[in-house]
Amino acid sequence: MTLDPIFLQKLFTILGWYGVLFAIVLWLAVIRWTWQDISRRTERPAYRLLAALLPVLLFLPGVLIYLVLRPKMTLDENYQFSLEEEALLQTLDEYRVCPACEKPIQANWTFCPVCQTRIRSKCSGCGELLIPEWAICPVCGRQVLSSSTGGNSYISEHTDHSRDNNR
Numbered sequence: 080m081t082l083d084p085i086f087l088q089k090l091f092t093i094l095g096w097y098g099v100l101f102a103i104v105l106w107l108a109v110i111r112w113t114w115q116d117i118s119r120r121t122e123r124p125a126y127r128l129l130a131a132l133l134p135v136l137l138f139l140p141g142v143l144i145y146l147v148l149r150p151k152m153t154l155d156e157n158y159q160f161s162l163e164e165e166a167l168l169q170t171l172d173e174y175r176v177c178p179a180c181e182k183p184i185q186a187n188w189t190f191c192p193v194c195q196t197r198i199r200s201k202c203s204g205c206g207e208l209l210i211p212e213w214a215i216c217p218v219c220g221r222q223v224l225s226s227s228t229g230g231n232s233y234i235s236e237h238t239d240h241s242r243d244n245n246r
């Protein structure tokens with residue numbers, strides 16, 4: 080069986096057009112993907128445009144360059160990461176130790192149960208529990224009295240337990 084050369088030529092023309100069409104669709108898809116991907120990683124319009132230009136100008140090699148250079152974390156992952164960091168800091172805060180006897184104390188404790196040292200004071204404005212090193216109340220902004228003197232300021236107050244424990 081011999082193939083008609085005209086038929087072969089037509090076949091190659093059609094295949095050629097398929098190739099061109101495929102390349103154009105792939106090019107558009109790649110640009111779209113890059114745009115979506117960079118949009119999840121940065122909010123800066125300039126970065127987004129630069130990232131999208133790579134596949135527009137360079138096609139697939141542009142995507143490779145983009146993959147190498149793109150920000151590692153998406154905005155979602157960034158958010159998750161900061162949440163985890165925050166949770167970790169909170170955990171650390173919960174497992175603080177008494178500044179006087181170094182026994183573990185909990186975040187909501189006002190006094191160390193072991194040595195009776197006052198660990199936290201109460202804000203005179205809103206009643207929020209304050210850590211000694213704080214200069215002002217984070218809730219109402221009231222100045223904390225003698226916060227900069229550290230240890231002694233809260234030890235000296237440790238006689239009035241009953242009043243301060245009725246929170």
Ligand SMILES: [Zn+2]
Pocket residue numbers: 177178179180181182191192193194195196
């Ligand atoms: Zn203690």
Ligand SMILES: [Zn+2]
Pocket residue numbers: 202203204205206207216217218219220221
């Ligand atoms: Zn306050």
